[in-house]
Amino acid sequence: MTGVNKNRIKIALTKGRVEKQVVPLLEKAGINCDQIRQKKRRLIFDSPVQPYEFILAKGPDVTTFLERGAADIGIVGSDILVEHRSNQYELLDLKTGECQFVLASTNDFDPNEPKRKIIGTKYPNITKKYFDRLGQDVEIIKIEGSVELAPLTGLADAIVDITETGTTIKENNLKIYDYLDKVSTRLVVNRMSLKQHSKEIYVLVDKLEGAIKDENLSKEY
Numbered sequence: 001m002t003g004v005n006k007n008r009i010k011i012a013l014t015k016g017r018v019e020k021q022v023v024p025l026l027e028k029a030g031i032n033c034d035q036i037r038q039k040k041r042r043l044i045f046d047s048p049v050q051p052y053e054f055i056l057a058k059g060p061d062v063t064t065f066l067e068r069g070a071a072d073i074g075i076v077g078s079d080i081l082v083e084h085r086s087n088q089y090e091l092l093d094l095k096t097g098e099c100q101f102v103l104a105s106t107n108d109f110d111p112n113e114p115k116r117k118i119i120g121t122k123y124p125n126i127t128k129k130y131f132d133r134l135g136q137d138v139e140i141i142k143i144e145g146s147v148e149l150a151p152l153t154g155l156a157d158a159i160v161d162i163t164e165t166g167t168t169i170k171e172n173n174l175k176i177y178d179y180l181d182k183v184s185t186r187l188v189v190n191r192m193s194l195k196q197h198s199k200e201i202y203v204l205v206d207k208l209e210g211a212i213k214d215e216n217l218s219k220e221y
């Protein structure tokens with residue numbers, strides 16, 4: 001495989017938000033991320049000295065790399081793992097990227113109105129599971145971004161989306177009607193890789209656990 005060194009532990013890291021929050025945590029755990037910080041358009045990086053190779057990918061692709069054994073470890077949001085029904089073995093909650101799914105809409109939305117609702121979301125499986133649990137049959141429209149537009153434009157009655165600070169909901173005059181699952185970034189591992197490289201993988205997990213504890217202590221202080 002071009003650019004991939006077989007003797008290294010391959011870590012598929014979700015690019016974007018997750019990458020921004022996880023790189024400082026990796027560094028706190030003593031992992032050199034200089035190459036990622038200076039990456040420009042490159043997508044594969046070595047951690048000098050340490051036996052890690054980072055692959056930067058979109059969240060759903062991180063699960064694909066793991067499933068196909070093209071990566072040993074994945075760092076990805078629990079939203080993606082649940083939505084894509086990934087059954088990779090979870091070793092650690094990194095306690096970053098913390099946010100929550102909510103049901104939101106305009107002020108005049110009535111969640112108890114007995115009509116078949118139209119729900120806009122980037123997460124159709126999570127949405128279906130939520131409404132199935134409520135015993136409600138809804139129509140789901142898959143939206144790729146700016147999900148808040150759906151109830152504002154009449155495209156949908158409500159949305160199921162992620163909120164973190166609540167700013168987007170507030171600035172678009174939407175209201176939260178229900179809270180669904182919480183989300184955070186997880187470290188997952190390919191089961192075969194765990195057998196082959198268990199020592200190296202558990203060393204990494206221990207280092208990260210230490211860094212997470214330090215982080216929480218400094219938050220509490």
Ligand SMILES: Nc1ncnc2c1ncn2[C@@H]1O[C@H](COP(=O)(O)OP(=O)(O)OP(=O)(O)O)[C@@H](O)[C@H]1O
Pocket residue numbers: 015016017018058059076077078079080097098099162163164165183184185
């Ligand atoms: N406020 C938030 N909104 C959305 N995702 C968040 C938030 N906070 C943390 N996350 C995590 O970040 C991930 C999304 O990251 P990001 O927005 O970079 O990717 P994306 O959805 O592919 O966006 P884009 O298509 O704009 O690059 C989610 O899977 C989730 O785990």
Ligand SMILES: O=P(O)(O)OC[C@H]1O[C@H](OP(=O)(O)OP(=O)(O)O)[C@H](O)[C@@H]1O
Pocket residue numbers: 144145146147148161162163164165166167168169
């Ligand atoms: O509660 P907040 O802190 O405001 O964050 C929530 C917003 O962030 C995410 O969107 P994102 O920035 O990923 O944009 P997108 O929907 O266009 O992909 C999410 O879909 C909300 O719109």
